[in-house]
Amino acid sequence: MTALLSVEGVSKRFRGLLAVDKVTFQVARGSIFAVIGPNGAGKTTLFNIIAGMFAPDRGSVAFAGERIEALAPDEICRRGIGRTFQLVRPFPALTVEDNVVIGAMLRRHDPAGARRHAHEVLARLDLFGKRHQPASALTLPDRKRLEVARALATDPKLLLLDEVMAGLRPAETDRMVSALTQLNREFGLTILLIEHVMRAVMALAARVLVLHHGAAIAEGSPEAVVREPAVIQSYLGAEAVE
Amino acid sequence: MSARLLEGVSRRGIALLAVLLAVLLAVPWIANDYLLTVLIIALYSAYTGQAWNVMMGFAGQLSLGHAIYVGLGAYAAAALYVHFGIAPWLGLAAAIAIAVACGAIIGFLAFRFGVGGVYFAILTIAFAEFARIGFDHFQWVGASSGFFLPVANYTRNDLWNLRGDPTMFYYVMLALTVAAFALCHVLLKSRIGYYWLAIREDEIAARSLGIDTFRYKMYAAVLSAGMTAVAGVFFAFYYNNLFPEQVFHISRSIELILGPIIGGIGTLFGPLIGAFLLTSLSEAMQELLSALGFDAPGVKQVFYGLCLLVVVIALPGGVWPWLAGKLHVTRRDP
Numbered sequence: 100m101t102a103l104l105s106v107e108g109v110s111k112r113f114r115g116l117l118a119v120d121k122v123t124f125q126v127a128r129g130s131i132f133a134v135i136g137p138n139g140a141g142k143t144t145l146f147n148i149i150a151g152m153f154a155p156d157r158g159s160v161a162f163a164g165e166r167i168e169a170l171a172p173d174e175i176c177r178r179g180i181g182r183t184f185q186l187v188r189p190f191p192a193l194t195v196e197d198n199v200v201i202g203a204m205l206r207r208h209d210p211a212g213a214r215r216h217a218h219e220v221l222a223r224l225d226l227f228g229k230r231h232q233p234a235s236a237l238t239l240p241d242r243k244r245l246e247v248a249r250a251l252a253t254d255p256k257l258l259l260l261d262e263v264m265a266g267l268r269p270a271e272t273d274r275m276v277s278a279l280t281q282l283n284r285e286f287g288l289t290i291l292l293i294e295h296v297m298r299a300v301m302a303l304a305a306r307v308l309v310l311h312h313g314a315a316i317a318e319g320s321p322e323a324v325v326r327e328p329a330v331i332q333s334y335l336g337a338e339a340v341e
Numbered sequence: 342m343s344a345r346l347l348e349g350v351s352r353r354g355i356a357l358l359a360v361l362l363a364v365l366l367a368v369p370w371i372a373n374d375y376l377l378t379v380l381i382i383a384l385y386s387a388y389t390g391q392a393w394n395v396m397m398g399f400a401g402q403l404s405l406g407h408a409i410y411v412g413l414g415a416y417a418a419a420a421l422y423v424h425f426g427i428a429p430w431l432g433l434a435a436a437i438a439i440a441v442a443c444g445a446i447i448g449f450l451a452f453r454f455g456v457g458g459v460y461f462a463i464l465t466i467a468f469a470e471f472a473r474i475g476f477d478h479f480q481w482v483g484a485s486s487g488f489f490l491p492v493a494n495y496t497r498n499d500l501w502n503l504r505g506d507p508t509m510f511y512y513v514m515l516a517l518t519v520a521a522f523a524l525c526h527v528l529l530k531s532r533i534g535y536y537w538l539a540i541r542e543d544e545i546a547a548r549s550l551g552i553d554t555f556r557y558k559m560y561a562a563v564l565s566a567g568m569t570a571v572a573g574v575f576f577a578f579y580y581n582n583l584f585p586e587q588v589f590h591i592s593r594s595i596e597l598i599l600g601p602i603i604g605g606i607g608t609l610f611g612p613l614i615g616a617f618l619l620t621s622l623s624e625a626m627q628e629l630l631s632a633l634g635f636d637a638p639g640v641k642q643v644f645y646g647l648c649l650l651v652v653v654i655a656l657p658g659g660v661w662p663w664l665a666g667k668l669h670v671t672r673r674d675p
Contacts, residue, residue, distance in 0.1 A: 150549065176551035184549070190542035192607075201539045204532050205551040213532075253551055 414573025605659025
């Protein structure tokens with residue numbers, strides 16, 4: 100399998116803080132890859148670099164073989180990378196459906212076609228019944244789902260998910276996990292996720308990267324990574340061992 | 342395009358629109374000159390309000406200097422007519438081109454360098470003020486002593502040169518208002534309209550969905566400027582005199598945005614309802630106060646301001662969203 104996303108020696112400094120420190124990893128086409136780590140480890144910064152919100156100070160990001168680290172967020176989306184925001188950013192005054200229609204319009208200029216596609220995506224994420232509500236009326240778990248739906252509607256090859264499970268109940272987490280697994284299996288969608296909910300990481304990811312103070316401290320299968328002493332010490336805590 | 346004109350409009354909405362249009366078309370037969378003049382002013386504010394709404398209501402960019410586009414349009418067409426005898430419908434093209442260029446410059450400066458929100462508003466005020474001061478010294482169009490179009494008694498309406506009686510101006514303004522309304526309706530149902538709303542709601546999220554926000558904001562700025570310039574041409578030929586202190590003054594820009602704010606920003610009917618409410622309120626106030634014998638200066642403005650205050654407090658989203666609910670014209674389930 101070839102790498103769809105390739106991050107090479109990426110660093111980003113905010114004044115005194117080295118938020119991301121020479122991080123290198125590859126996400127294989129069609130795989131699900133997770134980035135975990137304690138709060139402040141630089142996960143979201145890394146995400147924002149890939150999504151074009153910040154340019155890295157050093158290093159490169161390649162998507163489908165082309166360098167993208169100098170591109171703007173909208174150009175990156177047009178290349179085929181969809182993203183969600185950790186702090187959700189719905190279009191509050193618009194209906195749930197119109198939120199997703201706007202995503203769908205990237206590849207479908209005709210509103211009717213975009214609406215049909217939006218309906219499919221909404222059904223897949225259990226939001227179809229709520230499609231006429233304004234996005235501002237949704238609960239947080241539903242807003243998280245809306246973030247995923249909207250990004251998915253742009254038909255990405257790679258989906259970046261920033262803590263979409265946070266705040267979900269276990270049953271809702273399982274539902275989201277199965278929806279993502281389905282997308283991955285049916286359409287070969289590659290997923291890169293930042294996640295704190297280990298239940299979801301273990302269920303979804305084939306590979307995991309652990310960040311700590313901006314640097315990668317471990318990478319491997321989830322089962323292997325959670326046994327690494329450095330990971331236990333910095334992130335999972337001693338009680339996670341047993 | 343034409344198929345989209347009636348898309349998403351409920352039957353009740355279409356019926357109400359048809360009745361409204363029929364009434365507006367019939368007005369000149371029943372109204373006296375005074376009422377007709379009031380209605381021309383109302384339609385004019387509805388039209389300019391709609392043009393401003395494209396930029397603020399749809400794309401979320403607050404312009405407080407829209408008088409600049411009215412003024413540029415007015416002066417361009419008037420100067421071409423007075424100096425070269427070019428008919429206003431041809432002058433219109435120049436008026437639109439100049440306003441569009443100006444809108445593009447303001448938009449480019451603001452959107453390329455990330456000037457947003459109140460800073461953008463200040464930029465628009467600054468440009469309108471530049472224009473006011475500039476035209477105050479622009480001898481070719483009369484500078485501060487004003488620019489006048491020849492007024493004569495016309496035996497018949499000359500639509501080509503926009504010389505005629507109030508009835509003709511009424512129909513011209515009505516046609517412009519209907520056209521602006523239809524254009525905005527179609528745009529809102531198209532990709533560009535959805536993209537504008539996305540930018541208005543959350544620009545960062547909009548970019549993450551692949552929207553080139555710079556480009557779409559530029560479209561809004563340019564379209565809004567061009568539409569407003571058309572109103573400027575009408576203004577020049579209707580009033581026949583232009584003073585920089587009047588047309589470019591910030592109070593003109595504020596007047597222009599009151600209609601859509603009262604009616605409902607970002608809605609199609611908001612500018613229309615707001616314009617009719619404000620114009621009739623202002624006229625009624627005049628009548629009422631003079632009937633009651635209050636004619637101290639400023640009394641009218643104070644009452645007018647109080648009425649606006651009440652509307653804004655009672656209906657913060659504007660009159661139209663509330664009225665639409667009462668009339669049951671908003672579509673629930675397509």
